[in-house]
């Protein structure tokens with residue numbers, strides 16, 4: 001009985017790996033520009049004179065985790081590198097961005 005409970009908890013943990021923790025990182029580091037659900041803030045798009053694709057869009061979600069990491073750490077076009085996200089925080093953040101998929 002006890003083993004079953006442990007396996008169950010472990011399986012749930014895996015399914016949602018990092019997403020709740022990633023939400024906090026997203027809110028602090030990405031939401032100001034990308035909006036609560038990654039839709040992209042019109043004012044930011046206007047300021048940078050770019051079209052911001054919703055992070056949940058097929059186009060953005062088709063990027064690999066490695067590409068996300070690169071965009072976040074090195075920047076992408078008009079987006080500047082985001083500092084202070086690394087290691088587990090980065091993995092949690094990417095797990096959260098995956099949940100925005102439309």
Ligand code: HEC
Pocket residue numbers: 026029030031032033034044045048050051052053055060068071072076077078079080082085093097
């Ligand atoms: C200062 C505002 C700002 C912040 C903060 C920011 N971004 Fe961006 N992001 C942008 C802009 C502007 C673009 C569009 C850049 C371009 O097309 O030149 C962009 C583009 C992107 C793209 C590429 C989308 C595409 O169309 O290919 C991804 C992915 C992305 N951001 C993820 C993130 C994540 C994850 C975070 C948080 C760690 C973050 N951004 C923080 C402004 C921001």
